[in-house]
């Protein structure tokens with residue numbers, strides 16, 4: 001089942017737009033993440049940032065608005081995900097694709113405020129993960145957010161083997177390598193980590209889009225069985241999903257959407 005909706009925070013405040021992500025053909029990994037860390041730790045109001053997630057996010061936004069654009073979710077689209085956290089009150093969230101920790105700070109804080117316990121943020125780049133760990137610490141969220149270095153699949157397996165996920169994930173946030181969304185969701189399904197009440201949130205469903213993921217979470221159990229017949233990665237076709245697309249904005253002001261999928265049970 002699927003439906004489409006525009007987020008209630010539909011307006012984009014262009015005075016808050018990030019600078020262009022692209023600088024000389026690069027979108028990230030050209031030194032801007034280390035420059036951000038230095039900017040944050042030499043901030044004139046550093047003492048006011050300590051232990052204050054909102055102020056830390058504002059300072060990251062100011063860097064991205066005035067120095068170099070960053071590929072994080074930003075305030076507008078991030079609010080859509082915070083609303084999901086406030087509504088569903090997950091105890092455990094698994095994020096794939098942490099970058100410099102913006103979403104981990106924003107959603108880790110939302111999780112904590114909703115009474116949740118642990119936010120796991122898996123990031124492939126050790127450098128970005130180190131920046132994220134430092135900024136999570138600055139925001140005072142070390143007790144809630146754990147940054148894990150590795151690919152999505154490596155992080156899922158490691159956390160599952162450790163028992164850190166408690167056998168079931170309440171919410172996932174996919175924001176990493178776009179072709180890996182479906183494979184990593186199917187891995188979670190095979191490991192039994194998805195069950196009734198699990199909420200899956202996937203970013204960048206317009207920019208750049210992810211048709212295989214949308215097809216999987218919107219398919220009926222019979223359609224999923226058929227898809228899996230020829231797929232290299234198998235999932236659990238019996239999981240019943242209700243999925244909707246919510247349109248919002250990148251921090252640059254470009255339109256994008258998140259796919260919000262709830263597992264409603266297990267079919268025959």
Ligand SMILES: C[S@@+](CC[C@H](N)C(=O)[O-])C[C@H]1O[C@@H](n2cnc3c(N)ncnc32)[C@H](O)[C@@H]1O
Nearest residue numbers: 072073097098099102103124151152175176177
């Ligand atoms: C769009 S950024 C994430 C932004 C972050 N969620 C935020 O909103 O603040 C995507 C991140 O995914 C990471 N990444 C790419 N492939 C990955 C993979 N297979 N597993 C985990 N992380 C990956 C990249 O290094 C990058 O930091």
